[in-house]
Amino acid sequence: EEAGEPTFANPRNAAAGAVRQKDPAVSARRPLDAFLYHVSWSPGLVFPGHWQALEALRAAGFRTNPRSARGASIDEVIATCAALEAERDGLGYDADGVVVKVDALELQRRLGSTTHHPRWAIAFKFAARQATTVVQAIEVNVGKTGALTPVAKLAPVALAGVVISNVSLHNEDELRRKDVRVGDTVLIERAGDVIPYVVQVVLAKRPPEAPPFAFPERCPACGGVAFRPEGEAYWRCMNTACPAQLKERLRHFGSRRAMDIEHLGEAVLEQLVDRGLVKDFADLYRLTVPQLAELERLAEKSAQNLVGAIEGSKRRGLARLLNALGIRMVGERVARLLAMRFGSLDRLAAASEDALAETHGIGPTIAASVRKFFDDESNRRILDDLGRLGVNLTERTATADGPKPLAGKTLVITGTLASLSREAARELVEALGGRVTSSVTRKTDYVVVGEAPGGKAEDARRLGVPVLDEAAFHELTGRAS
Numbered sequence: 100e101e102a103g104e105p106t107f108a109n110p111r112n113a114a115a116g117a118v119r120q121k122d123p124a125v126s127a128r129r130p131l132d133a134f135l136y137h138v139s140w141s142p143g144l145v146f147p148g149h150w151q152a153l154e155a156l157r158a159a160g161f162r163t164n165p166r167s168a169r170g171a172s173i174d175e176v177i178a179t180c181a182a183l184e185a186e187r188d189g190l191g192y193d194a195d196g197v198v199v200k201v202d203a204l205e206l207q208r209r210l211g212s213t214t215h216h217p218r219w220a221i222a223f224k225f226a227a228r229q230a231t232t233v234v235q236a237i238e239v240n241v242g243k244t245g246a247l248t249p250v251a252k253l254a255p256v257a258l259a260g261v262v263i264s265n266v267s268l269h270n271e272d273e274l275r276r277k278d279v280r281v282g283d284t285v286l287i288e289r290a291g292d293v294i295p296y297v298v299q300v301v302l303a304k305r306p307p308e309a310p311p312f313a314f315p316e317r318c319p320a321c322g323g324v325a326f327r328p329e330g331e332a333y334w335r336c337m338n339t340a341c342p343a344q345l346k347e348r349l350r351h352f353g354s355r356r357a358m359d360i361e362h363l364g365e366a367v368l369e370q371l372v373d374r375g376l377v378k379d380f381a382d383l384y385r386l387t388v389p390q391l392a393e394l395e396r397l398a399e400k401s402a403q404n405l406v407g408a409i410e411g412s413k414r415r416g417l418a419r420l421l422n423a424l425g426i427r428m429v430g431e432r433v434a435r436l437l438a439m440r441f442g443s444l445d446r447l448a449a450a451s452e453d454a455l456a457e458t459h460g461i462g463p464t465i466a467a468s469v470r471k472f473f474d475d476e477s478n479r480r481i482l483d484d485l486g487r488l489g490v491n492l493t494e495r496t497a498t499a500d501g502p503k504p505l506a507g508k509t510l511v512i513t514g515t516l517a518s519l520s521r522e523a524a525r526e527l528v529e530a531l532g533g534r535v536t537s538s539v540t541r542k543t544d545y546v547v548v549g550e551a552p553g554g555k556a557e558d559a560r561r562l563g564v565p566v567l568d569e570a571a572f573h574e575l576t577g578r579a580s
C-alpha cells in the first residue's frame with residue numbers, strides 16, 4: 100500500500116502470489132516469512148512427541164511459533180485456544196485459528212487418518228471475519244466538515260460477533276476502484292478494531308443490469324452544490340447553512356482567527372442550533388439578549404456579552420470573513436489575497452473563475468472552489484443577509500495604498516443600499532479617502548440615496564447637493580461591476 104501498488108485481498112493470496120512468481124528474484128523481494136510446525140521426514144532422528152520435534156526445529160534455527168503451548172488436559176487446551184483468540188489482534192499477522200494436536204507420536208501413528216485428514220489433529224477456528232452479503236443501497240452521508248461519504252447498506256450479516264448492515268465506501272475513488280454497485284454481492288471483512296470494509300465485489304454474482312453508481316452532484320442533506328477540488332479525495336457540500344455541518348461551520352466562523360466572537364462557545368452553539376435559533380451565519384446577527392438568556396447556563400449578563408461580541412465581529416473586514424466562511428481551500432492566507440485583490444464581497448462574488456485564477460497566489464484549483472462556493476444559492480442569500488445586517492463585506496486595507504478618488508469629499512448616506520450595509524458603505528468611503536457624516540449641509544459633496552430614504556434626500560435637493568443612487572455611488576467608488 101505504501102509503495103502505491105494494489106494490495107492483496109488477504110495474506111493467503113499474497114503468499115500464493117509471491118511463490119508463484121516466474122522470476123525467483125521477484126519472489127525473494129516479497130517479505131514472506133513462515134513458522135514451521137511439523138517435521139515430515141527425519142531419518143536417524145526419533146522424537147517421542149510433537150513437542151520435541153518443535154524444540155528440535157527451534158534449536159536448528161528454524162522459526163517456530165513462540166505461542167505454541169503444551170496442554171496437560173483438554174481444559175488447558177481449551178483455555179489456550181480462548182487466550183489465542185483474544186490475543187488475535189496483537190499477533191502482528193492474520194490467523195484464522197489454532198491447530199490442536201495429539202503430542203505423542205506413537206498415539207498419532209495408532210490414530211492414523213481418514214482419506215481427508217489425520218485423526219490426531221483438529222483445527223479450532225476463530226470466529227469468521229469475512230462474509231459475503233448483498234448491497235441493498237448506496238447512500239451518501241454528509242460529515243460535519245461537508246465531506247460526502249458513500250456508504251453501502253447491506254443485507255445484515257453476522258461477522259466476528261456483530262451484525263453488520265452498513266459499510267463505508269470512503270470516497271468516490273475507492274468506490275470506483277472497487278466498483279461497488281447496488282445489487283452486488285460483496286466480500287466484507289472485519290478484524291479487531293478495524294471497521295468493516297468491502298474486500299471485493301463477487302463479480303460472478305453481479306446482476307446483469309446493475310449500473311455503476313453515479314456520485315451525486317448535490318448534497319443529500321441540503322441540496323447544496325457539491326464540489327470535489329482537484330487533488331482531493333472527497334466531494335464536499337459547499338452550502339454554509341448545510342444542517343449536517345452547521346455546528347462545525349459556526350464554530351469555525353466564530354473562532355479567534357476568523358470572526359473572533361468571544362463567548363460563542365461549544366455549549367452555546369449546540370443549543371443555538373438544536374433549538375433552531377441559528378440556521379445559518381446570518382442568524383447569529385439576529386440573536387437578541389432575551390433569546391440568549393433563555394439558553395441553559397447563560398445568564399443575562401453573559402447573553403449581553405455575547406450579543407456585544409457578535410455585534411463587534413461585524414467590523415472584522417472581508418479577509419477575516421472569507422476565512423470564517425470556510426470556503427474549501429480558502430484559509431487565512433488565501434482569504435487575505437482575495438480580499439486585497441477584490442476589495443469587496445460583491446466584486447469577489449461576481450468574479451469569473453478565470454479572473455479568480457489570475458489573482459497572484461491563487462491557482463485554478465482554489466479559483467474553482469471559490470467559484471463553486473458563490474454558485475450556491477443558499478450561500479449568496481446568506482451573504483446578502485450578512486451585508487444587510489451590517490457585517491462589513493469590504494476590506495479597508497485593499498485600497499489603503501490605492502487611489503483616493505474621494506479624498507476630501509464628504510458624503511451622507513440615507514436609506515437602505517441593496518449591495519452593502521451602511522457600515523460597509525462608510526468603510527468603503529473612508530478607504531477611498533472620503534468622510535461620511537450624518538446630516539446634509541452645504542458642505543456635503545454627495546448624498547447617496549438607497550431604498551426608503553429619510554428626509555435627507557429632500558435636504559439634498561433643497562440645498563442643491565448632488566444626489567447619487569446606488570449605481571452612481573458604485574461608479575463613484577470605482578466598484579461598479
Ligand SMILES: [Zn+2]
Nearest residue numbers: 318321336341
Ligand atoms: Zn449540504
